[in-house]
Amino acid sequence: MSPHLPARTALRCALTGTAHAEVESDAARALAVNATLSFVSEAESDTAGLTQVRVVPPKGIAPGDVTLTDAPEGWELKSADDGYTLSGPALATGADGEHSIRGRRLPDAEQLVFRTVETYDDGEVARWIELPTDDKEGEQPAPVLRLEPAASGNVLPPPARPPPPRPAAYPRRAHPPRRSPTPHPLQEPPSHRTATGPPDCSPDP
Template identity: 30%
Template sequence: MSMHHSRLPVRLTAAPLVTAAAVLALAGPASAHVSVSSPDAAREGYGKVVFRVPTESDTADTTKLVVTLPADTPFLHLTAQPKPGWKVSMQEGTLPEPVEVDGTEITEAVRTVTWTAEGDGIAPGEFDEFALSGGPFPDADSVRFAAEQTYDDGEVVDWDQVQQGDEEPEKPAPTLTLLAASADAHGSGGHGAGADTDEASSASDDQGGSDTWSRVLSAAALAVAALALLGVVRQDRRRA
């Protein structure tokens, strides 16, 4: 009996470990891609764009990243977040054809943003993030960028392949999915006073619900304590 019980925990934990390993194995290749995300980028709004760059090489450091912005949906305003250890530069260029953005027709816009390491860069097995802020974003489901990653051994990797069908390409272009447009989209990417008010109201509701639940638990605890005390008194009376 004792041997049977000693083996049971091992059998219970083995399956989750195997499952976790399988998930990590499946997630590994996708996580190694140069990717893009945003906490607030919405259609026709302004927001922050973050490029995550992992070093896939086992022997070389990533020392340069060049992001090419879409020419058909250029940004009217764009700034780069300063990053210690890296020099950032923006290159403007003429668009293939004039584009109207937020009621303004533009013929030139920032075409590329380049980050160059002033030190060692991103070592093997590590990643780093590079941020831009601007807009307005187009009224579309997503925005596709292109990225060029350079290693200190001279290797250059182009992340610019467009997915066709269900199969992901080997070097997919970083693609950002946009949030739905909000009433305050032109102000701050949907995070204006209205959003703050909604968040405050939601927080207040959550707090109110939490307080009510705390009162219920307190009342239940008091009831249990009272019943326990009553049981002790009855036992004492019977003994007497």
């Protein structure tokens, strides 16, 4: 039995309807890092043993961030997109299924709900998936871990504001090539103009 789990009787017969799935933590605080979560699936059948426990963690705990730290002998963890499954040889009839995982970081929330489905070797399935309400606890409540507020200095910073959009860059307008001035139609081109100046009045030789 894991040292992180509360002391419990190794073998215990539980009547149908009175068993529960439970979760505890050694660091039940929002944004806690590397927190160990300990789960107990109380035996519900007095004729069969547990062979599989499937857990769907709440938003903010990715299955890929979960590491198995303690489980019944021979049981293995397999991750899925929405959670993980722990399975192995059937436990003794009346034995609770206990396992522990380590989460990279707990979400910033007041409570965490872990929907749990248990399977026995005779095919019986117990679904602890009902979400908590303010009125009363459901007949098959999902395990709930209540968290204390995040420690000071361990609060997630507000999301950064996106930078202001840059003004659109307009392409520079291409200037047309310069053209040589077109002479006036009544103006003689410069190469054909006669030289100007005083008339030559010298006598002929």
